[in-house]
Amino acid sequence: MPALKPSERMKIPRQRMPEREADERRTAFIEVNRGYTSQAAVTESMRCLQCKDAKCIAGCPVGIDIPAFVDAIARDDLPAAADILFADNVLPGITGRVCPQETQCEEVCVRAKKGDPVGIGYLERYVADWAREHRRELFDPPPPSGRRVAIVGSGPGGLTCAGELSKRGHAVTVFEALHRPGGVLVYGIPEFRLPNAIVDAEVETLRRRGVEIVTDVIIGQTYTIRELMRTEGFDAVFIANGAGLPIFQGIPGENLKGVYSANEFLTRVNLMGAYRGEESDTPVLTSTRTVVCGGGNTAMDAVRTSRRLGADPATLVYRRSRREMPARAEEVKHAEEEGVVFEVLCNPVEILADENGWVRATRCIRMELGEPDASGRRRPVPIPGSEFDIPCQIFIQAIGTRANPLLTQTTPGLNTNKWGNIIVDENNMTSIPGVFAGGDIVRGGATVILAMGDGKRAAAAIDAYLRNGE
Amino acid sequence: MFKIVQAEWLAPKVRRLMVEAPRVARRHQPGHFVIVRVHEEGERIPLTIADSDAGHGTITLIVQVVGATTERLCGLEAGEGISNVAGPLGRPTDIEYVGHAVLVGGGVGTAVIYPQAAALREVGNRVTAVIGGRSREYVILEAELAQCCDDVFPCTDDGSYGYHGFVTGWLKDLIDDTGDVGLVLTAGPVPMMRAVAEVTRPHGIRTIASLNPIMVDGTGMCGGCRVTVDGQMKFACVDGPEFDAHTVDFAGLTDRLTTYRNQEQLAWNRLHETALGDHSRGAHCQMSGLEAAAPV
Numbered sequence: 001m002p003a004l005k006p007s008e009r010m011k012i013p014r015q016r017m018p019e020r021e022a023d024e025r026r027t028a029f030i031e032v033n034r035g036y037t038s039q040a041a042v043t044e045s046m047r048c049l050q051c052k053d054a055k056c057i058a059g060c061p062v063g064i065d066i067p068a069f070v071d072a073i074a075r076d077d078l079p080a081a082a083d084i085l086f087a088d089n090v091l092p093g094i095t096g097r098v099c100p101q102e103t104q105c106e107e108v109c110v111r112a113k114k115g116d117p118v119g120i121g122y123l124e125r126y127v128a129d130w131a132r133e134h135r136r137e138l139f140d141p142p143p144p145s146g147r148r149v150a151i152v153g154s155g156p157g158g159l160t161c162a163g164e165l166s167k168r169g170h171a172v173t174v175f176e177a178l179h180r181p182g183g184v185l186v187y188g189i190p191e192f193r194l195p196n197a198i199v200d201a202e203v204e205t206l207r208r209r210g211v212e213i214v215t216d217v218i219i220g221q222t223y224t225i226r227e228l229m230r231t232e233g234f235d236a237v238f239i240a241n242g243a244g245l246p247i248f249q250g251i252p253g254e255n256l257k258g259v260y261s262a263n264e265f266l267t268r269v270n271l272m273g274a275y276r277g278e279e280s281d282t283p284v285l286t287s288t289r290t291v292v293c294g295g296g297n298t299a300m301d302a303v304r305t306s307r308r309l310g311a312d313p314a315t316l317v318y319r320r321s322r323r324e325m326p327a328r329a330e331e332v333k334h335a336e337e338e339g340v341v342f343e344v345l346c347n348p349v350e351i352l353a354d355e356n357g358w359v360r361a362t363r364c365i366r367m368e369l370g371e372p373d374a375s376g377r378r379r380p381v382p383i384p385g386s387e388f389d390i391p392c393q394i395f396i397q398a399i400g401t402r403a404n405p406l407l408t409q410t411t412p413g414l415n416t417n418k419w420g421n422i423i424v425d426e427n428n429m430t431s432i433p434g435v436f437a438g439g440d441i442v443r444g445g446a447t448v449i450l451a452m453g454d455g456k457r458a459a460a461a462i463d464a465y466l467r468n469g470e
Numbered sequence: 471m472f473k474i475v476q477a478e479w480l481a482p483k484v485r486r487l488m489v490e491a492p493r494v495a496r497r498h499q500p501g502h503f504v505i506v507r508v509h510e511e512g513e514r515i516p517l518t519i520a521d522s523d524a525g526h527g528t529i530t531l532i533v534q535v536v537g538a539t540t541e542r543l544c545g546l547e548a549g550e551g552i553s554n555v556a557g558p559l560g561r562p563t564d565i566e567y568v569g570h571a572v573l574v575g576g577g578v579g580t581a582v583i584y585p586q587a588a589a590l591r592e593v594g595n596r597v598t599a600v601i602g603g604r605s606r607e608y609v610i611l612e613a614e615l616a617q618c619c620d621d622v623f624p625c626t627d628d629g630s631y632g633y634h635g636f637v638t639g640w641l642k643d644l645i646d647d648t649g650d651v652g653l654v655l656t657a658g659p660v661p662m663m664r665a666v667a668e669v670t671r672p673h674g675i676r677t678i679a680s681l682n683p684i685m686v687d688g689t690g691m692c693g694g695c696r697v698t699v700d701g702q703m704k705f706a707c708v709d710g711p712e713f714d715a716h717t718v719d720f721a722g723l724t725d726r727l728t729t730y731r732n733q734e735q736l737a738w739n740r741l742h743e744t745a746l747g748d749h750s751r752g753a754h755c756q757m758s759g760l761e762a763a764a765p766v
């Protein structure tokens with residue numbers, strides 16, 4: 001096919017992601033997005049202007065050579081596209097599904113200035129799905145360096161660091177506290193957005209590359225960091241143990257039966273399989289009316305999951321306005337299509353009980369936006385006397401997490417900030433030489449791709465540290 | 471897989487399992503627990519580490535059948551395996567010299583106080599154990615405790631063995647008679663721990679209870695194990711599971727433990743429809759759970 005002129009490329013409209021109908025998915029945990037057909041993918045790839053100074057690359061925290069892999073799709077050379085993608089991103093099937101593209105690569109794509117950016121995330125997913133089905137990567141194992149690195153946590157940060165280090169010939173062992181690797185990807189993000197089988201497949205790819213994953217080990221309890229370095233023979237450590245402890249608002253009624261943190265609710269449903277009903281031993285409460293508090297991805301996942309388990313209405317309560325919601329735009333849109341009720345500018349003040357200690361309603365107060373706060377967003381302030389009750393049997397708190405202290409409190413010399421997050425330098429090294437950290441434990445609750453960016457940067461720094469003793 | 475190397479019934483519905491878990495064994499301290507998943511589709515449940523042998527890489531669990539998961543676990547024989555054992559979890563017991571330490575265990579709670587007794591004795595304390603059961607056959611670990619305590623007093627509800635009455639009755643007399651009790655540690659059914667706290671409160675004796683809320687991950691991630699202590703929300707798996715019994719909201723704990731009663735009953739029914747065989751030794755489950763199993 002002859003190369004297109006830019007003006008021709010500019011005329012092609014952005015290809016829509018085929019989705020399951022909202023009616024069908026309201027009760028189903030199957031994936032909402034079906035993925036591009038090859039025709040749609042090729043057409044979408046031709047929208048890329050192949051910029052010389054491609055801004056999109058800098059918008060990607062792991063620096064994927066976006067024009068190159070998009071061009072390979074246009075040429076229908078998927079093996080080449082996969083090679084380019086995997087060279088910079090060990091988990092493309094995941095990022096292609098859950099990256100907030102609109103604030104990363106696609107935000108800075110030149111085509112976003114006039115109209116829609118190139119569907120980089122959708123194309124990435126397309127190539128990753130093709131590779132998963134059609135390719136068994138044959139690795140040319142690099143010469144072993146003879147050095148060993150321990151990784152704490154198997155979320156996206158840990159897995160990325162593991163993949164990058166194994167490419168450089170280091171022997172990597174990932175220690176995971178839970179019984180299954182993947183972190184938030186398997187316990188938090190639901191099947192209908194990111195099937196666990198996809199995480200398993202990407203983990204399997206890492207295993208084939210020689211990465212060892214040991215589950216049921218809690219660093220700080222089973223081994224301390226010091227033991228890993230001194231007696232277990234590891235030359236460096238990367239800590240990516242995630243954010244951890246869910247925050248509660250501290251309002252009356254949070255200990256009632258029927259109140260969950262989003263983490264608990266989603267873990268029961270996703271990791272422990274409670275969405276399969278009787279097939280799973282782990283119970284989860286279901287109800288006709290559910291209220292979820294929050295406006296991020298976690299809240300959106302919790303409310304959409306509730307909806308699928310039968311909540312009607314499933315109501316999302318958020319204290320700012322819709323514009324300030326930190327969730328990915330696509331999730332908000334999907335939630336709306338699925339019939340989630342949005343109560344914005346509204347905040348829970350109390351959870352009310354029935355005579356047996358079960359939740360019966362959420363008392364809320366209306367809010368209005370006042371002066372901008374430290375985050376630059378206008379601060380919500382309660383409107384006196386505007387309280388009202390939303391009847392519900394389940395209340396799910398999804399307002400964020402704080403740093404998990406299990407590891408930091410048993411690691412003397414590891415500097416943390418006032419929120420308990422680990423402090424690192426520009427190479428992701430902590431205050432302990434040879435010990436690096438990244439992802440949510442450093443940033444507070446952030447994103448998959450930022451955790452992966454940290455993992456990648458830390459891997460390069462660990463490699464340099466091991467080779468030069470820097 | 472974590473292999474079971476030894477399995478025996480200690481009492482009706484109470485089984486002792488010795489499990490190969492070398493990583494856990496080498497770090498075990500009194501007060502620690504593990505999270506266990508019996509099979510690949512199983513739920514995660516917390517169990518106290520009753521004993522460990524770092525040399526042989528084994529830990530001992532003492533499990534009471536109260537529902538589907540514990541029944542499955544207790545149905546396993548030596549040579550079979552458990553899918554997952556993660557730990558040790560929780561903060562270890564503060565072991566210090568107090569003079570005279572009294573440990574009050576009810577039912578399988580006795581498994582919690584056993585390692586504490588040995589450690590308290592090691593630092594020079596006089597150690598007394600008061601252990602309860604519904605009747606003679608429910609009193610467990612008496613011989614083991616006798617090895618590491620100065621005195622062991624069994625109590626039974628029906629008077630078939632030891633003191634006829636609740637552990638709290640004996641504890642009250644013990645405090646009055648000796649006048650030197652510096653610390654009480656208690657583990658067992660919630661109503662029992664609550665009653666123990668009321669016995670020691672007027673005397674101002676420091677009293678620590680090992681709480682047993684419903685847990686999922688055991689690492690602080692889910693918040694399901696939250697309990698109210700001194701008016702504050704605590705996560706039992708990372709802040710506990712041991713807390714000052716005089717400030718614990720036992721009523722809240724009791725109530726939250728009943729959250730899944732309907733689902734637990736259904737799981738139990740399902741397990742029995744799909745016939746487990748004779749693993750339960752004819753033992754008949756009582757859905758009232760732990761409360762029913764030991765005296766108050």
Ligand SMILES: Cc1cc2nc3c(=O)[nH]c(=O)nc-3n(C[C@H](O)[C@H](O)[C@H](O)COP(=O)(O)OP(=O)(O)OC[C@H]3O[C@@H](n4cnc5c(N)ncnc54)[C@H](O)[C@@H]3O)c2cc1C
Nearest residue numbers: 153155157177183184188219241242297439440446447448
């Ligand atoms: C419900 C939900 C939805 C989300 N949706 C999105 C989304 O759509 N897009 C997006 O970009 N981001 C999303 N996020 C945020 C994103 O998932 C996180 O920012 C990201 O997973 C952080 O990665 P991490 O590697 O730092 O840690 P995590 O993914 O949290 O993984 C940490 C791992 O470490 C393990 N661990 C913890 N402590 C220890 C220890 N002491 N020893 C051993 N292992 C330990 C944990 O069990 C866990 O497996 C979402 C988060 C949630 C909760």
Ligand SMILES: Cc1cc2nc3c(=O)[nH]c(=O)nc-3n(C[C@H](O)[C@H](O)[C@H](O)COP(=O)(O)OP(=O)(O)OC[C@H]3O[C@@H](n4cnc5c(N)ncnc54)[C@H](O)[C@@H]3O)c2cc1C
Nearest residue numbers: 515516517518533534537538539540682684685727734759
């Ligand atoms: C720190 C800690 C240590 C424990 N140590 C022991 C021990 O050494 N030996 C022992 O026999 N039991 C112990 N337990 C209690 C044990 O975890 C429960 O008996 C077990 O989970 C019941 O599971 P089931 O499916 O058999 O019963 P189910 O039918 O599911 O439940 C019966 C009752 O057990 C409680 N329970 C249910 N699920 C859980 C869960 N995930 N976590 C905690 N409690 C639950 C509830 O009160 C419930 O009503 C401990 C609990 C905690 C929190």
Ligand code: SF4
Nearest residue numbers: 060095099104105121
């Ligand atoms: S990983 Fe995320 S930021 Fe990078 S190109 Fe893919 S979708 Fe964009």
Ligand code: SF4
Nearest residue numbers: 048049051056109110
């Ligand atoms: S900025 Fe947009 S158009 Fe330019 S190379 Fe990147 S994806 Fe293509």
Ligand code: FES
Nearest residue numbers: 688690692693707
């Ligand atoms: S069991 Fe999940 S936080 Fe304690």
